[in-house]
Amino acid sequence: MPLFIPTAPAAATRSVRTALHSPTVRSPHPLRLERGDLDPVLPLPVHRLAPVTGTTEPPEARLTGWRFLLARDGRPVGAAETMLTADGWAFSHVTEGPFIASTERAMLLAESLPAAYQPRLLSVPELYMLTLWLHTDLGADPESGSPLPGDLLMPLAPAPPGIAAERAVRTDALLPLLTSRVAPLGLAS
Incomplete structure (x- = not known):
């Protein structure tokens, strides 16, 4: 089924394009060369999962930025992220x-799903x-909300x-595993 790719805010896209053409922005070595030929594609909002405290409450997430894959000759070779500041x-x-190649593979897998x-x-920093x-x-709204059970x-x-990569799992099935992994010492059962 098709994926409904959200549209990134124009200011986020503009900030990435400007940075890619700026000589003052540092980047990892292979991306430093010929940065002008990098094309920001596939914008995805990045949400951070709040610390998981149990399985009875729905998980909460908050928007932290937008990530764009950076393509060279149609192939993702890196990513650029934006963040929300007081000025936008x-x-x-x-x-x-x-994570770059894995994002590309996961998107292809997601397109093959029946829904x-x-x-x-979604970032789980812990x-x-x-x-x-x-x-x-x-x-x-791609900039708000939290994972739903389905x-x-x-x-x-x-x-x-112990967590399979690039395999789709319902939130309500993965949440107990995440909870057990991030439970404070002495509180895990």
């Missing part, structure tokens, strides 16, 4: 690494984990030990 959207940083979704990214969040509410989460590689 601003460029944050350029990155590379395994339509609005893709987002586990150094990033997931493709497939939101079931296609009309939702939403799918697809951990990106590398995923924490």
Whole structure:
């Protein structure tokens, strides 16, 4: 089914394009060369999961930025992120690494699923984990909301030990595993 890719705020897109053409913005070594030929594609809102405290309460997430894959000759080679500041959207940083290729693979897998979704990214900092969040509410504002029980989460590689990467799992099935992993010492049962 098709994915309903959200439209990034114009200021976020503009800040990435400006940064890619700026000689003062640092980037990882391979992206430093010929940065002008990098094209920001596939904007996805990045939400941060609040610390998971149990399985009875729905998880909460808040928007932290927008991530754009950076394509060279049609292939993703990096990513650029923006963040919301008091003055609006601003460029944050350029990155590379395994999450780039994993994002591309996860998006292809998501397109093969039988239902339509609005893709987002969900960060779980306590586990150094990033997931493709497939939101079931296609009309939702991409900058707000939290994972619904029927939403799918697809951990990106590398995923924490014991969590399968690039495999879609319902939020209500993955949440207990995340809860057990981030429970404070002495409180885990």
